Amino acid sequence: DARGLGFSDGAVTTPPGWAEAYRGLTEMGWNSPTADPEHGGMGLPMAVNACIQEMFNGANAAFQLCPLLTQGAIEALEAYASDDLKHTYLSRMVSGEWTGTMNLTEPQAGSDLAAIRSKAVPEGDHYRISGQKIFITYGEHDLTGNIIHLVLARLPDAPAGVKGISLFVVPKVLVGADGSLGARNDVRCVSIEHKLGIHASPTCTLAFGDDGGAIGHLVGEPNRGLEYMFAMMNNARLNIGLQGIGIAENATQHAVAYAMDRKQGTPPAGSSAATIIGHPDVRRMLGLMATRTEAARILAYRAAAALDIARRAPDPADRARAQRRVDLLIPVVKGWSTELSVQTASLGVQVHGGMGYVEETGAAQHLRDARITTIYEGTTGIQALDLVGRKILRDRGLAAGELVAEMRATAALLAGQGGAAADWPRLAAGVTGAADLVEALTAWLLAQNGAEPQAAAVCVLEAFGSALGAWSMGDAALAAVARMDAGRDTGFAAAKLRRVRFYFDHVLPMADALARVATAGAAATLELEPGDLAGAA
Structure with a gap:
């Protein structure tokens, strides 16, 4: 909390000990306890996960936000992604090798997500994503080799309002057909917020597509992105x-x-200084x-x-x-x-x-x-x-x-x-x-x-x-x-x-x-x- 985060040239440096703590958490599997065992998770019930989440958040809320947001991204992909996307991303997100984010908010679109302006233009088997997202928790960090962003954006022919928003998976680093990491995608962190609390949790402004468009893949069906996100909202x-x-x-x-x-002081029934719980x-x-x-x-x-x-x-x-x-x-x-x-x-x-x-x-x-x-x-x-x-x-x-x-x-x-x-x-x-x-x-x-x-x-x-x-x-x-x-x-x-x-x-x-x-x-x-x-x- 006192040390906070470092930020330079679009890169976020987490506090000393953060990486070691994250590694220990993932080695024990506590980063994704509810994930499907098919992808390496424990498959634990939500009732058990509730106890786990309370304890870890009580220990350090700023740290626990990273696996918490990744769990949300995992749940969305498990529920709505194609088999190819599941195969590419889920096992490495569940293991903690990669983390995930949820990209909803824009400068003009906070609670009113109908105002989202980010765009997704079809290009072959993928889409080019452009726009700016703000208040993205763990949108950039040094804990893992890749960050998998789930991004709400609009297709060119999308209806206006909430019925025209689609969901895309946009990796920080592109992933090859064999699972290897390739070139850096066109997404970068342009700033982090200086906040009242949770100082060690990076709250990022992310720019997508400043250099031609970030490559993303559609999750589920077009124009159902907000529906998918709200299914995860509970x-x-x-x-x-x-x-x-x-x-x-x-x-x-x-x-x-x-x-x-x-x-400090004397309680009603006492005659000398006592602990204040009296x-x-x-x-x-x-x-x-x-x-x-x-x-x-x-x-x-x-x-x-x-x-x-x-x-x-x-x-x-x-x-x-x-x-x-x-x-x-x-x-x-x-x-x-x-x-x-x-x-x-x-x-x-x-x-x-x-x-x-x-x-x-x-x-x-x-x-x-x-x-x-x-x-x-x-x-x-x-x-x-x-x-x-x-x-x-x-x-x-x-x-x-x-x-x-x-x-x-x-x-x-x-x-x-x-x-x-x-x-x-x-x-x-x-x-x-x-x-x-x-x-x-x-x-x-x-x-x-x-x-x-x-x-x-x-x-x-x-x-x-x-x-x-x-x-x-x-x-x-x-x-x-x-x-x-x-x-x-x-x-x-x-x-x-x-x-x-x-x-x-x-x-x-x-x-x-x-x-x-x-x-x-x-x-x-x-x-x-x-x-x-x-x-x-």
Whole structure:
């Protein structure tokens, strides 16, 4: 993070130790755990990959972005590329010998990909690609001998808008028929960004075709490139949600360790200086950090498991139901998890006090690194519009209704527990209230016309996150008491129950407040005029 990147003559130099770390990762196969074994991958389920991604992102988000983007490129090629393209590229990308990128954004085309201008002109058995792409993660680096760019561009006769975008594979170095590397392709890095965080991850501006056109090959059918990219989007957004969770977990662990070591002040029940974890407000901040991260983790793992069922269940009805669950949860996982990652990292700085504001403790890096997670792969606002428009309104609340039924089933199980150790009636009432909230917000959205759902969307998303987090923590309480009843891990399980109670008292009430803002505040948002927001007296 402190060393950052070198850049000269279009070449990026990664920090010392980066190449060794990358080599170690690829030698163990952790760079592409979900890839098809036919191409050298492990073929692991997404549920297992979710755990892997969280841990590696928690260790170093800037480093993990390289294999993460390559995984996305691998998935796109596995799903849509011709057999020849698969044969040429996949095994070496899966092994980590080559990496991959996703090239969507252009200076005038950020969230609005209909504005893409990059061109692809047919020439024999390939295409000549020209245009500029920005914000390309690991678009240039010194870790591998080749970088395989997946590029969105337009054919000469393409329809306007999103229906005229095709997908092309464009290698940094051309690959011969025998698999050998040939001449450098007409693609170069013209600059790298100087960013708030993830300093060691190169964010590149790439120029395609400045010297005649970069050679590329069409992936799948013409004019279906955006469709192919969006088919991969659930995985990408899940992985960024997991990145946020990993950073939040790292920030929490650092803050807890500091609070257990730093002596300052006298706690209420003490008579001499003690470690700051004894102060109630410090413990409150740490409780928020730990429990929100835990709830987000459970929800993300649930989304990953639903992805596996949607892909592999033998019953088509089960696959369809699981896909509805994936579609509903992914924007919440991406949007809510990354927003709470920023909040968690900010609390980590606060726990450190003045030392959190200086770089040597590492607390500031967590905050800087987390900040991008709410922006790339679709901002929180984009996730919220996706949740409200494409997921809830489009299916008239079907997936949300299925989810509410499962939440009520969890509440019934909580209500049926005996003993007072976890305050079961209160937890059952909390999950019931969370289910009521999701149901009521869904009904409110379905009853609206005009722009109100869009104005309320982010508050709806965050309310869903807090409510679904309570459902997840309720199931965690049931799992914990099952371990206690079996006489296993009673210390771990008892700590789990205390964290669950904290979440229900400190986080779940925020869902009600957010729901009130969503339903009552949308009109006030729409009433604001641009002039009301600038130079207000």
